[in-house]
Amino acid sequence: MVLFTTKFVQRASLFVSFGGLVTTIITTFLPLWKTMNSDLNEMENWYEGLWHMCIYTEEVGIHCKAFESFLALPLDTLASRVLMCISIATGFLGVAAAFFGLQGVDIGTGRERMKRTLLILGGVFILVSGITTLAPVSLMAYIMVVKFWDENLPDVMPRWEYGEAMFSAWFAGLLPNHTPCSAASTSSRPSGPPCVSDWPSPANTHPGLPSHRATWLHSGPTMGGCLSKPKPVEVKVELSLLDKEKEVDLMSPNGKASPFSECRPNGSLGHCSDEDSMTLRPQRKHRDYIEASVCHVKDLENGQMREVDLGAGRALLIKEHGEFFAMGHKCPHYGAPLVKGVLSKGRVRCPWHGACFNITTGDIEDFPGLDSLPTFQVRVEKEKVIIRANKQALQTQRRSKAMSKCSAVINSSTGFSHVLIIGSGPAGLVCAETLRQEGFTDRIVMCTMDKHLPYDRPKLSKCLESTAEQLQLRSSDFFQTHDIEILLEKEVVSVDVKTRTVTFRDGFKMEYRKLFIATGSRPKPLSYKGKDVGNVFHLRTPEDANSIATLASSKNAVIVGTSFIGMEVAAALTDKAHSVSVIGIEAVPFRKALGEKVGKALMKLFESNRVKFYMLNEVWEMRGHNGQLKEVVLKSGKVLRADVCVIGIGSSPATAFLKQSGVHMDSKGFIPVNKTMQTNIDGVFAGGDVVMFPLALRSNKKVNIPHWQMAHVQGRVAALSMMGKASDIKTVPYFWTAMFGKSIRYAGYGDGFDDVVIQGDLDELKFVAFYTKSEEVVAVASMNYDPIVSRVAEVFGSGKTIRKRDVE
Known part of the structure; x- marks a missing residue:
């Protein structure tokens, strides 16, 4: 029986080959050939392709930079780039030649021999295209394996691993290799009954990407993937979806009929902190919940945390004082993995920005952030730790505290x-x-x-x-x-x-019983000639930010001031503006806040990203044309081309309206x-x-x-x-800044520090800086050393003193 006609086999083969060509083109330009994540800084993921390198962070997003020199590329990258370009060229030739050789494509009468020749020639080109795709990806894969297991490298040194593009390249190379022969075999008989190719169908031979690929894609923070070193302890997840609803409306969640009669929500009988830990209402169905055995009781020691998968989402499992607790695993502020944070005295501190969450209730106890975390029921059965969680809570990973409403009938127009x-x-x-x-x-x-x-x-x-x-x-x-x-x-x-x-300015008046003044600050004004020139901004609103980004696109941007805001704007504009210039009155940026050594290291980072500094200088004049900024003149006489200027020289409190208030x-x-x-x-x-x-x-x-x-x-x-519930301010000051995909964390109060103790490597931007005053550590800053700042913040918060000699 005839299954396929010659025309069908030829066209199907060409279609598959064309799909391989498209995948090859996409793969060639994707920056996902290699991926790397440092254990020291889980927030950063590095990606490298044949044309550029990228870094991705939760806070800033993705920042890419193209390789500047072709000849300076590593040999494997250079060879791979050349071979992939050959693959694309031969693929185009192959698909074009095979198309004109297809049955049903008219190239003139009596040219059957030419059509067969074109079809065979197209098949050869497509085979070459597949081989020249497989060769570079296999070469880079081999080199990565060798370097990954290189015993001469320290264990703490991060290794490159397979990126997504590696798998798509293998797929693209293998996919068309079986199709030319199908097309060529059907071209050997110009007439007669249709035949079925002896070659196997691509769908049966190549089912697609390796089955482990989806797992690898989520393995970033733990340096997982194909090359991951085996974990000493595996978390075996046993799922038992509670889909049965038999007698659910009559069951008491804490009674004998309930499967959770021995449930100990967050390690203490009878305590429930949120809707997931509350006594179940009759209308709550079991299908809204999931239950999983996540580990053995001996897998965690006291003071340890582990992120576990429940099937419908992940949770943070904690063991403290012999009891188990479970809560959301992501900080609701910016999504930091709390398993990388600091556990101390019944709460977890976020590794990125210092927010703290009670492990029993999930409530936020220190900031930043507005939401708390969901908590989940935990029980132990036959030496296994079992978590029962609401599916929706596993997905949202956040919980707003219960709030009251206004009980009085109020007319909103009343004063x-x-x-x-x-x-x-x-x-x-x-x-x-x-x-x-x-x-x-x-x-x-x-x-x-x-x-x-x-x-x-x-x-x-x-x-x-x-x-x-x-x-x-x-x-x-x-x-x-x-x-x-x-x-x-x-x-x-x-x-x-x-x-x-x-x-109010519009004349409206409002009486109050309690008043809270939180008006923030105003930008400090800059004195210069040319105040009427446009496109000069103080960054205050989203509209200001949007205008700055638009006006700086492919133009010249000037930043006045080396404050954190000014430097962050400079970093954000480097991949948009033609040029970025920074004017500062000190020798190095951040000197007062972070010290001269750290300031110089960060200055080098900016200079490596095309930012030009004009330090120990001030603005004299803004010159414009047709009312729009064109030049910034410095007091030194230097003239800078400028299409947009952002002023960030500090701020002052917005309290002028209180002068006559008392x-x-x-x-x-x-x-x-x-x-x-x-x-x-x-x-x-x-x-x-x-x-x-x-x-x-x-x-x-x-x-x-x-x-x-x-x-x-x-x-x-x-x-x-x-409300008469007086509470002192016992928090530890904590702030952060981000630039070029890198973040600096800072905790403490270092005003007036007299020395800085550096641990790590400033040139590599992997360091911890301890700020000391009179032999006492008063603040700490770090880059690529999470969660050291959160650890020090916990020490500060406990009232303990860190001596300078302890960190030298």
């Missing part, structure tokens, strides 16, 4: 609010949410000059093209649901503490507060960038720390104080 919050930054937002979480049921109004709902401001200088909606911290539905009123584009011009009245301010405009965030006026609180507060870490010395994390803490403390 009275029980709590009035000025400012919609992290301090104001956390204050409002904490009030509702603590059971406050009266009216809360938050007013702001911004025209957007609260958004993630630190991302503005790192992701210039992000919109306000993409950066939004909470939706409008969230505020409506929890009765938190927000007045946008409302600028406060005065406060009268005697009548407890706030006046609220005490110092000479710089900062508001002194006590440990409960209260000002000198009863019922008036302040937090965030505008305050001088007592820092427990420095013996309650009053300091100003304009950190995103610190503002969260102060908002919470102020809210608790308003």
